[in-house]
Amino acid sequence: MASLNSKKRAASPGEGSSQVAKEKKQRLLEQCEWIKSEPAWKTWIRPDNQKSPILWIHGPLGCGKTFLAHHIADSLQMTNDQPTTVTCFCDAYTSLESIFRSILAQLVREPKLGAITQSMVEESLKDVKEEATVSKLWAAFPRRTESKVRNYFKDCAEILIAAEKAKEDMQRFIDSEVQRYPNLVAFQDEIVSNVLEHSDGNFLCSALWIKALASTVNGNDLTSLDDFPTSYPDLDLRDHILRWVVAAIRPIGLTELANSSAVVTNSFIPNIESKAAEICASFVMAQDGVLKPIHYSFLVFLSGKHAGLDKIRNIGSEQANSEIARVCLTYLSHSAFRNFPKGPLNVADAASSHPFLEYATLYWVHHISKAVEYNLELQTLIKAFFSSSNAFIWLDVFLPAHLSRSLLPPPPGRTINSSRFFYVFTLKSRIVNYFSGEAKTEIDEQISSFLRKSYEDELQDARSQYGHESFPAVRRMMDLAEVYGWLSGLKPKATSLLEEALSISSTFSENESEFLYMDVQQALADDYKRGGKYKEAQALLEKLVATAEKLDAAGRRIMVALDSLGWVCMRLNQFPEAAAYLEQPSRS
Incomplete structure (x- = not known):
């Protein structure tokens, strides 16, 4: 709790304070009076205190630190001999700009300040931007303040809140x-x-x-x-909401929460915001359309090992992840997605009709990897999912459409397709590792078989519907080649399939088809590199660069091809050529 001048100033509920400040202001009579007997308090509150203007209050989670800070702030506001009191209570979502705005907004309305100081503060408030930095904060006040504030953190008084x-x-x-x-x-x-x-x-x-x-x-x-x-x-719903607070990889939107809750309660809850506040003892709040803990300490408390959490079932981090994974997978397994149209997905339309789809698609595997080990119900659900058509819709329609929005994006690859399948097989590994013993071998074989058969069927369908040498057929040949390349014993099939795709795509003429031709060249060159066929890879890549130079918007393909050529030339001991390729700038 710091001061802005050499006298004490403590935090109090100003207009910039969060909802938690308003909640905790409603204290009981005689609450927090014990602090007045603390030696550190007696020293800190004295007007002639020359030691430090900071009072450091610390203690275990949920022990009432914020509550006590409000008590101190209110006490100072009601004391005539204390200087101007301003406050800003921070949580995990507070930015430097919001802190600065809160303090300045309170100062500008303070009658004790002179007109000149108020004018200076008003100008500072106008200049605050999202990119505000600590150095800009110092600049809004007289320069002598900086050295004083930096010095406040030495020899500060402290109070430990114990039970x-x-x-x-x-x-x-x-x-x-x-x-x-x-x-x-x-x-x-x-x-x-x-x-x-x-x-x-x-x-x-x-x-x-x-x-x-x-x-x-x-x-x-x-x-x-x-x-x-x-x-x-409402116990199930309460637990469901608290689990999202504990384990969500990002703040969950209220519409997403309402749709995920329907999986638990089997009914849609239109007033989810007020329902959440009612059944969660006001420990959660809605802010900017998303669910958040009322206080960061509450989030840490729920994620911890406090003995009292034994009284609240299945809320700990591993349990929360298990349940969220179950909800996501149950949602994706719904019959509404069983015969979902294949092809490109309009993400905006999907978000409107299926608000929980993005989160479930992107993060169910993440929650599996963080879940309680070897949960039989969850393992059974995973097996059933990969036995259904829903799994392919997730893999081939939902995942590609939403992947660019993920907080856990795939690593960059030579082509978009190779990057996507690298990600898919990374997810497969995480799912398989959730099992053990014979069950681990069985699920590995099940998912491998699912991937191989699904893309073999898709290739056959594309050939039947559009023709053996069609653009869609070549696309599916590349997909299947990626799958073959990752599965044990099928790499020769991947090479044959890519060579066939190269032969077919070389006859395409439209720009979009020529881009596909270059992607096939890059994929086959990478396959040759992995097999030690460096001369063949070099010839393909040189053709790719020549083709790409004739087209607009082919810069990334040239960059990747030049990088590959440099690597191949090094393997062939062609070091001057390798250096020349690697030194060429990206042409975008």
Whole structure:
């Protein structure tokens, strides 16, 4: 908690504060009063304190650090002899610009500041951009401030929040939480005593326990607190939402959440935002159309190993990943995708009609790799998926359409096709590694057979529908050659298929077809390189460069071909030629 001048300033809920600040401002009477007996506080708050203007408050997750910061801020705001108090509470999504804007917006409305200072702050506020840097932040204030602020981080006062120190606060908090639920009031003493004993000073866990209890208690029947309730209305949905908070690879959109929730509840929830706040004890929030934890500490708490999480089923990181993988795979296995049209996918239309499709397509394998090991239900679902036509629609339609939007993009390849299949076989390896023993061998063979047969069938269909020497047939020949190249014992078939594709595509004349011809040349040259046929690869690549130079928009193909030529020439001990190829600039 830092000051902007040599006097103390602490954080308080300004207009720029987040929703969490507003939530935590509603404190109980006498809460946080224990801090006044702390020696560090007494030293820090003194007007003549010359040691450090920073008060460092730290402690375990969920122990009330942000809560205490609000208490301090409010106390300073209500004290006449303290200087101007401004605040900015940060979370995982806070940017430097948002911090700067929050502070300046509060300063510009501060009546204690003179007109000149206010004018300077207003000008600084106008100049703040997304690319704001720390050096620009310093520039908005007098230059003498920089050295002072940098010096603040030396010898600062510190307070460690321990469970014993905040025990009275915890008791008041539990009391107040129980009072929120009329059906718990009759059991207040028993609940407070038990939760206080097991909370270990964690306010987050205590609130979740009491929320769960409130949903199970009816009349005079109180389930033993040692046998914590494992079912109540909306429990499945609550757990589902919290799992997304814990394990989503990116913040999940509310529409995506509603559609994924339908897999769990078997019904669509149109008011998912208010439902999430209701059943998750206000620990999640919607911001900019996506679901986020109300506080970063809550995310870390749910992802950790706190003993209290034993009372909340299947929320830990591995369990959350297992369940999200199951939801994604169940979604992709839906009958609506069984006979989905093949061919290019309009991503915008797909997002409108199937909002959860992008996330499920791109990340189900990621969640498999992070899941609880050897979950039988999940393994059974994987086997069933690769026995259905849905798997090919995912592989050949959905994945290529969405791959450029992935946070886990494929590595660059010689051609777009080679890059895509490199990615596909990387995913295959991660899926196979989720199994063990004989089951691992079986799923490896199943997916390999699925890939080979699927693309063999697609090639046959293309030849039947468009002709043996058609553009679509050559495309499918390249796909199948990629599959053959990755599967044990089938590499000679890949070479034969690419040689046939080269012969056919050499007769194409339109620009698009000539690009395909160059892609076949590059793929076959790469195949020759892997087989040690360097002379053959060199001849192909030289033809490719000559063809590409005649066409517009062929720059990337030339760059890749020149790189390949340089490598081949080195293998042939043609070092001057290799250097010449590698030194040529990219022509884009």
